[in-house]
Amino acid sequence: MTLKSKTNCFLFALIIVFSGCTKTPKQAQKSGNPVFEGWYADPEGIVFGDEFWIYPTYSDDYEKQVFFDAFSSKDLVNWKKHSKVLDTTIISWANQAMWAPSVVEKDGKYYFFFGANDLQRKGSVYFDENNAINQTGGIGIAVADSPGGPYKDYLGKPLIDDFHNDAQPIDQFVYRDTDNQFYMFYGGWGKCNLVKLNDDFTGFIPWEDSTIYKDITPENYVEGPVVFQRAGKYYFMWSEGGWTNGTYKVAYGMADKITGPFQRIGTILESDENVATGAGHNSVMQIPGTDNWLIVYHRRPIPNEDRDHRVTCIDKLEFNDDGTIKPVKMTFEGVSLEN
Structure with a gap:
């Protein structure tokens, strides 16, 4: 072998070694969006x-909405399906239209709040006496x-x-406050009530004025209330627009007390013609031990012609320095524990 050949071999070996040393670190796998099929x-x-849990509505015609599935994950990436954790065969008064679960743990038991049957007020345009x-x-x-x-x-x-207060009894969200008192926000058709649940969840604790149902409806509220607390502030989120189309979106307000008042600050999640439409009816999760927050929501893929x-x-759910929420960027990549 000539000196030139030996030199070329040496340089080639160096290139191989250093290319390995400068290899780009492997990025954390993300969940992808949607996070599970269906x-x-x-x-x-x-x-x-x-474990992270997601309890959704099965999205189909009302007469087919007769059960709830659940999904669990330890890493936000790999989700396990728990089929039909609850269905109408278990609930004697529920026939169909089972919607919008809210699940809480208390004293080792898990309480699954849900709406069913699409109750309407007599005399309203949506009431059908034959239904x-x-x-x-x-x-x-x-x-x-x-x-x-x-x-x-x-x-x-x-x-x-x-x-009560013109609120349709649907879309309940149950929240445990820092004093361990459980509250329930609920309501459709543009009205939202707040109630204090009694200790065994069989009824309610009256407010100071002896009423049970406190009307806390913010501007433009339609449905889908959710509440969380961060840095001493209560954040109240809700859905606006029409759930059947691309006008659906999420707005929010902030307050020092769980009872508000919650003044509308702005929209933080809405349609993006490059990603999806009709984004709304969300919830919020905090990655334990961090100040990293996630928004869990539904959206309509593009193209989409089915209601x-x-x-x-x-x-990701991110915040400005003053605590206000940044507009959410919808992605196809999703999230990971590293966020």
């Missing part, structure tokens, strides 16, 4: 122990020993089965 809407995201689901229904509760069920009926009847073709997605 048509699912109104996702409730919550952390139980070291049984318009005449009975409301917000119910099921209970289980683990987040994935099996759940059984807790009350044997709806917790709320009538309109019920909605999928569940997760993206």
Whole structure:
């Protein structure tokens, strides 16, 4: 071998060595959006122990919405499906239109709040006297020993089965405050009530003025309330527009007290013609031990001509220095524990 050949071999070896040393670090795998297959809407995201859980509405015609699936993950990337953790065969008064779960843990039990039957007020344009689901229904509760069920009926009847302050009894969100008092925000058709749940969730604790249902409806509210607390402030989010089309979006307000008042600050999640339309009915999760927050929501893929073709997605929820929320950037990549 000539000196020139030896030199060339040496240089080639150096290139191989240094190319290995400068290799780009492997990026963390992300969830992708949607985070799991299937048509699912109104996702409730919550952390139980070291697991992330999502409880969505099965998105289909009302008469096919007779069950709830759940999904769990330890890393936000790989999701396990728990099929039919609750269905209408368990709830005697529920026939269909099972919507928008909210699940909380208390004293080792898991309480699954849900809406069913699309109760309507007599005389309204949406009331059909020949449609049984318009005449009975409301917000119910099921209970289980683990987040994935099996759940059984807790009350044997709806917790709320009538309109109060003109709020349709749907879209309940249950929140445990820092003093361990549980509150429930709920309401459709442009009205939102706040109630204080009693200790065993069988009823309510009156407010100081002896009323039960406190009207806290913010500007432009339609449905889908959710509340969380950060840095001493309460954040109240809700959905606006029409759930059947691209006008659906999420707005929010902030307050020093859980009772508000919550003044509308602005829209933080809405349609993006490059990603998806009809983004809304969200929930919020905090990655334990961090100040990293996630927004869990549904959206409509593009193109989409089906009212019920909605999928569940997760993206970052970020804040400005003054605590206000930055507009959410919808992605196809999704999130990871490293966010």
